[in-house]
Amino acid sequence: MESGRTRSRVALGVTAGLIGWLAFVEVTSGILQGYYVPLISDIVKHLGIHDADYNWFEAAQLLLSALVVPVLAKLGDMFGHKRILLIATVLTALATWALAFSSNFTTFLIAFALQGFYVVWLPLEVALIFDRGRRTGTAASQTRKAAGLLVVALEAGAIVGAIGAGLLFEALGSNVTLTLIVPAIAVTLVFFAILFGVPESEPVPGRRLDAVGFTILTLGLLLITSGLTFLRINGVGTWWVWALIVVGVLTFIPFGRWELKQDDPAIDLRVLRRPNMWPVQLTAGLIGISLLGAQAPLSTFAGTDPVNGYGLGLSAGQRSILIGAYLISMIVGAVLFPIVSSWLSPRVTLIVAAFLVGIGYLLFLPFHFETWQVFTNMAIAGIGSGALVGALPAAAAAAAPRGQTGIATALTNTTKTIGGSFASAVFGVVLLTGAATVTATAASLFGYMLVWTICGVGAIVAAVLLFFVPKLAFADTDAEAAPETIAAESPVV
Missing domain, CATH: 1.20.1250.20 (MFS general substrate transporter like domains)
Incomplete structure (x- = not known):
């Protein structure tokens, strides 16, 4: 009985410490999701583009996140979720800093797309928490509680980002560059929070990356998501948009056949x-x-x-x-x-x-x-x-x-x-x-x-x-x- 209580206290302590750092990560993730929306009109003017052009930024980020998340998550299973979380954070931070200093459509588009690496944060965090819970036999219940708290942090960050962006923009004299530096600083701090506060998971040895499988998967997702994006932009009457979607769906036939033959599939x-x-x-x-x-x-x-x-x-x-x-x-x-x-x-x-x-x-x-x-x-x-x-x-x-x-x-x-x-x-x-x-x-x-x-x-x-x-x-x-x-x-x- 005493050992059970001890195990429960250890599980709670380890998980509570982990959640504290990861909650900060999710607050920042929420800020990124809510920060730019109130500034759309000002960003458009800053870049000298039309309002409709902003849709390309969101579409590019959505497309990239759909492509990279499965690969990064698999790499996390292979080499450690903290390690890949750090890499994704570095890429997100570099992209967020680049956004602040972008002055034209092309550079802002590339930076905004690359910022989409932050989307892998939550899946990697859940995997980290589950790994810690697995060692104490409380993986499922601890992960449910932790995931709920992380979502609270995420939504709170989104509220802070949406409200704070407009206030900061006015306080900083309507300077777009200075306003966009703020989320870049937050993402940079996230890197150090993960580096010093988050323990590494225990990857299973002997794993390998199914490069062929991920290539086929990426191609299929690329065709489907890009087809859906162009469907919104070009309308239902554009035949080649439907062709992209159909070819993307059909890509999963050879993908499935390949995966079933692999010992360690994508x-x-x-x-x-x-x-x-x-x-x-x-x-x-x-x-x-x-x-x-x-x-x-x-x-x-x-x-x-x-x-x-x-x-x-x-x-x-x-x-x-x-x-x-x-x-x-x-x-x-x-x-x-x-x-x-x-x-x-x-x-x-x-x-x-x-x-x-x-x-x-x-x-x-x-x-x-x-x-x-x-x-x-x-x-x-x-x-x-x-x-x-x-x-x-x-x-x-x-x-x-x-x-x-x-x-x-x-x-x-x-x-x-x-x-x-x-x-x-x-x-x-x-x-x-x-x-x-x-x-x-x-x-x-x-x-x-x-x-x-x-x-x-x-x-x-x-x-x-x-x-x-x-x-x-x-x-x-x-x-x-x-x-x-x-x-x-x-x-x-």
């Missing part, structure tokens, strides 16, 4: 098809539709003049408050997930969270006329989304065998990114179709209805898929169980 498809893994990965993609694709439509709907027959007519400041409230609801969801999981089970809590996202967006269909209705819908969806942001990589880590936690958690990010790319492309086309006649810049109400329907139905489908997960999945015993035992367990619906 992505272990045998692990991916386990009942405690594939629903998690598909859920990440389906939730990515609303998580990454629905925020811009919600903001434009809230700002649409009610003279069109719909919209809230909120000012920029009021819309910021609405988005801030949504981020706070995500923090609430992230905090509640490990607590509710201890009462019910991780599987049931994941299902409930996915249903909350679906219900929140489907409630927009009848209730979108008043600000309080929109706020309520966003809060419901936000609680579910906040729970899933941290829970999905934690669940993937618990379902993965030793030596594959990094790539398993990274895949949830990659599928989420693909879902978000799909949503951005489709929603952009949908909202441009049948624009309102009263205000030329307003999208149609039918377009918004379609956006909310896609988000809601996608989340409901994700919830249904999670019923196929075995009843006792993602428990602490899963971290030590033999892969064959986990794979053989039948789902309890």
Whole structure:
């Protein structure tokens, strides 16, 4: 009994110290995500480009992050997650400093794209935490708690970044360069926080990098994500855009055949098809539709003049408050997930969270006329989304065998990114179709209805898929169980 208490204290102490440093990393990650949005108009003027050109920066960063995250995560499994986390941080810091001193479209585009290396931070952090927990037999539960706290830090950083950017810009005399130096300093500090505060994981020896597999995977992801990006820009009538997407999807046929022949594949498809893994990965993609694709439509709907027959007519400041409230609801969801999981089970809590996202967006269909209705819908969806942001990589880590936690958690990010790319492309086309006649810049109400329907139905489908997960999945015993035992367990619906 005494040894059990001692082990619990050791596990808590080690993990608490690790989380403290990683929370700072995620605060900075949130700052990067929220800092540049309020400055878009000023950055556009600084570079001498058009407003629409800024879309290329976001598209380039999204594309690069989708390509590099699986490779970096695999390297983390091979050589140590801290080591790769440091490398990703160095690249992010260099790119963020370059942004501050960029004075034209090309250099800013390259720097903004390379800044996307920070996207691998959270998957590597989850893998690090899971590795520490594995040594004490509490990997799954400790990782759920830690991931929730990291998401709290992430969303808090996003709020700080969104609010602080505008205030700093005014305080620094509307100097774009000085304003953009601030996040560069923060990322630089992150490097030292990781270097001195984060212990290394224990990589499995004898691993190798499947270069051919990753090359085919990268090609497929490149074709799909770039095709979706050009779909948003060029429209559905451009045939070669669809050709890119189709060829990208077909690329996964030779990829699958190659991977099944490898002893140490880039992505272990045998692990991916386990009942405690594939629903998690598909859920990440389906939730990515609303998580990454629905925020811009919600903001434009809230700002649409009610003279069109719909919209809230909120000012920029009021819309910021609405988005801030949504981020706070995500923090609430992230905090509640490990607590509710201890009462019910991780599987049931994941299902409930996915249903909350679906219900929140489907409630927009009848209730979108008043600000309080929109706020309520966003809060419901936000609680579910906040729970899933941290829970999905934690669940993937618990379902993965030793030596594959990094790539398993990274895949949830990659599928989420693909879902978000799909949503951005489709929603952009949908909202441009049948624009309102009263205000030329307003999208149609039918377009918004379609956006909310896609988000809601996608989340409901994700919830249904999670019923196929075995009843006792993602428990602490899963971290030590033999892969064959986990794979053989039948789902309890």
